[in-house]
Amino acid sequence: MATSYAQEEKVAIAAVRRACVLTSSVFEKLIKNETLVKGDKSPVTVGDFAAQALISTILQNVFPNDPIVGEEDASDLRVESGKAMRDRIISLANDALTAPLAAGDDPLWGVGPGKDQSADELLDAIDRGNYTGGSQGRMWTIDPIDGTKGFLRGEQYAVCLSLIVDSKVQVGVIGCPNLPIDPAHPEKGVGAIFSAVRGKGARQLSLEGTDPIPLRIPPITSLEAVKFLESVEAAHSSHSFNDRVSAALGVKATPLRMDSQAKYASLCRGEGGAYLRMPTGVGYKEKIWDHAPGQILVEEAGGVVTNSRGEPLDFGLGRTLGENYGVIAAGKDVHSQVLAAVQKVQGELKAKV
Ligand SMILES: Nc1ncnc2c1ncn2[C@@H]1O[C@H](COP(=O)(O)OS(=O)(=O)O)[C@@H](OP(=O)(O)O)[C@H]1O
Ligand SMILES: [Mg+2]
Ligand SMILES: [Mg+2]
Numbered sequence: 001m002a003t004s005y006a007q008e009e010k011v012a013i014a015a016v017r018r019a020c021v022l023t024s025s026v027f028e029k030l031i032k033n034e035t036l037v038k039g040d041k042s043p044v045t046v047g048d049f050a051a052q053a054l055i056s057t058i059l060q061n062v063f064p065n066d067p068i069v070g071e072e073d074a075s076d077l078r079v080e081s082g083k084a085m086r087d088r089i090i091s092l093a094n095d096a097l098t099a100p101l102a103a104g105d106d107p108l109w110g111v112g113p114g115k116d117q118s119a120d121e122l123l124d125a126i127d128r129g130n131y132t133g134g135s136q137g138r139m140w141t142i143d144p145i146d147g148t149k150g151f152l153r154g155e156q157y158a159v160c161l162s163l164i165v166d167s168k169v170q171v172g173v174i175g176c177p178n179l180p181i182d183p184a185h186p187e188k189g190v191g192a193i194f195s196a197v198r199g200k201g202a203r204q205l206s207l208e209g210t211d212p213i214p215l216r217i218p219p220i221t222s223l224e225a226v227k228f229l230e231s232v233e234a235a236h237s238s239h240s241f242n243d244r245v246s247a248a249l250g251v252k253a254t255p256l257r258m259d260s261q262a263k264y265a266s267l268c269r270g271e272g273g274a275y276l277r278m279p280t281g282v283g284y285k286e287k288i289w290d291h292a293p294g295q296i297l298v299e300e301a302g303g304v305v306t307n308s309r310g311e312p313l314d315f316g317l318g319r320t321l322g323e324n325y326g327v328i329a330a331g332k333d334v335h336s337q338v339l340a341a342v343q344k345v346q347g348e349l350k351a352k353v
């Protein structure tokens, strides 16, 4: 019998929901010494660590045999200089784990009022995200705050969780606390969760994990109007390359820049026509946690996600997607045209050197 992944989706939504409450509360109260700069110069906050501890603890309680590929590790928190941050993270993670039960929660998952986890248990939970990945078996990916720079600016970020089985993403959940509920009606406020299960479609839910609305990428009427979704950081994906692709396609719309996998979610709601993320230089390898939930969300909303060679993203190579050929996500009707334009621009640039 085929697995339905209903329980996995339910747990993933509940974990992401709690993590979104945690990260929103951290943003309200974040103080200067609660952010570290990692080896690759990128920021990480108490919110990233605490959200990974929270999600990993819930996964461990429900699916104890599943390995986890998580972005963060606790080494900076285990040393004496990390004590203040560590104490804050432990308290944030415990507050989030023991917060009252909500619709869909099950106390058997170790959530709801009850005993606090020890510092060691929570640091170990963060470090359970150290799995190396690979092509066989089940594994979860956690990006506790995707778009940490956006989070720090008070703009878009996303709490991202996925289940990969034998290299294929089967479940993806993306929590976007700052994304408008309905872009056509800003007065409705912000905050949504997006969820997809392979073969079962994609949905937008409230930040409470309720009121599902099916997601379907709307067809594009003219290429001129295809709004590109792209990173805010030009260091993360090439803006100038996108401008050339836009020109080649005759696109008139100005690109929509936004941090995090909120770009994939926005594409599914028709807020942009294509998400293009081409490498800016040599060396950076895309991480599986930055794309796995977004990929299944777009595919289940009727779209296509490939690299610039037109190949599907390979989630079975380890913690990264391997050699970086970029990412192109778009509705079915638009994808092949964007891919052709990308390859044309690549050819022109190659001819120049
Ligand atoms: N050089 C380079 N190239 C490509 N991507 C990189 C690079 N450096 C970092 N990252 C990853 O980018 C993630 C942030 O996502 P976005 O690029 O969508 O948002 S942003 O607008 O750039 O902030 C970010 O995810 P978070 O660390 O979770 O924020 C990184 O994993
Ligand atoms: Mg990061
Ligand atoms: Mg990320």
Ligand SMILES: [Mg+2]
Residues within 6 Å of the ligand: 048, 071, 143, 144, 145, 146, 147, 148
């Ligand atoms: Mg992150």
